[in-house]
């Protein structure tokens with residue numbers, strides 16, 4: 001089992017480049033199955049989730065080639081409509097097979113997805129959408145089968161602006177007859193990216209990025225070239241790495257408008273952030289002010305940056321409050337941060353975080369962003385931190401140890 005070892009307490013300096021976004025690349029790769037012929041996708045990050053998704057595409061009969069962040073997907077020989085259970089349960093985004101294959105072929109079977117264990121994560125809103133479009137839903141335990149002779153556009157109101165449900169319904173509706181309206185849709189940048197790719201392939205999706213998405217169905221989509229947006233959560237994580245180590249770092253390849261809620265909070269803490277067209281320069285000088293954060297759907301504070309920000313809040317003056325409203329169980333990092341000396345008290349969906357002296361310890365990544373928060377805490381801590389179960393971190397961070405080593409961190413991956 002691989003572990004990450006960090007010797008903390010060093011300042012960082014220099015530049016870190018941001019990779020393509022995991023949560024945009026995964027639905028876009030699945031949507032490539034909807035296009036006839038070949039798509040070429042650029043800036044696809046090398047991640048465990050991407051590799052797993054490529055295995056799913058191959059198992060369905062698609063041809064793929066993945067090299068240097070360029071992924072070719074050819075759907076000419078696609079001949080299966082069932083996602084192997086072993087692959088489906090490895091990741092959350094496997095459920096995008098539902099929208100993509102139902103949309104193009106009118107049939108799909110998959111198993112309930114895996115992904116981070118951060119709450120219940122039901123798929124009722126996805127299924128509500130597919131049903132409204134005319135799909136028959138057959139469930140056998142964890143296995144879901146969808147079938148439709150034809151899909152017909154409809155008005156679908158989401159009780160919660162779910163990212164996954166918005167994307168899945170958008171994909172299926174792209175090839176339905178007539179118009180579909182998704183009301184109370186999620187507005188995350190990754191949804192806009194998926195809509196842009198679908199439109200490049202010939203879809204007619206309007207309003208992505210607002211809470212009303214209108215989709216006029218088309219008969220076919222054609223594979224095309226497309227470049228994935230930069231990862232706003234990876235960018236946020238490295239911005240916090242500068243803040244937590246009291247350093248100056250340039251984070252390159254960032255769409256600043258995607259991380260405004262994080263930058264606003266960091267500025268309130270007293271961190272200087274200079275923006276330019278390519279990225280941001282972060283200049284941190286302790287002491288930092290305590291700020292409260294509350295996670296919300298986009299453009300609110302991203303739940304995927306909550307754990308990392310909590311690690312930083314152990315290093316500010318006084319006490320800060322972190323409220324998690326998106327997932328019911330997303331404080332897995334707290335017990336691990338406490339092993340490193342963090343003073344955090346959880347009550348319900350809120351955590352009170354106090355200024356703490358972090359000391360290196362042996363800890364476990366309980367999920368992807370919890371793992372990232374331990375890396376950040378390890379960079380700031382006195383002495384050595386060993387992180388176990390780093391496969392979670394590898395689901396979402398391309399080349400994390402090299403990127404941090406290049407800016408002066410003492411971090412390495414070891415086999416044991």
Ligand SMILES: CC(=O)N[C@H]1[C@@H](OP(=O)(O)OP(=O)(O)OC[C@H]2O[C@@H](n3ccc(=O)[nH]c3=O)[C@H](O)[C@@H]2O)O[C@H](CO)[C@@H](O)[C@@H]1O
Pocket residue numbers: 023026092093119120121122123124125126127160161162163164165186303304326327328
């Ligand atoms: C692969 C991917 O892109 N993952 C992201 C996606 O996850 P995911 O798409 O799973 O997140 P959702 O936006 O769907 O979930 C938000 C909330 O809605 C609930 N819900 C969702 C669907 C449903 O049918 N019923 C229901 O009740 C969930 O349990 C959760 O409490 O968006 C989350 C919220 O920004 C991010 O943390 C994840 O990193």
Ligand SMILES: C=C(OP(=O)(O)O)C(=O)O
Pocket residue numbers: 023091092093114115116117118304368369396
């Ligand atoms: C929760 C996350 O991922 P997933 O939805 O793939 O589990 C994440 O990216 O933080």
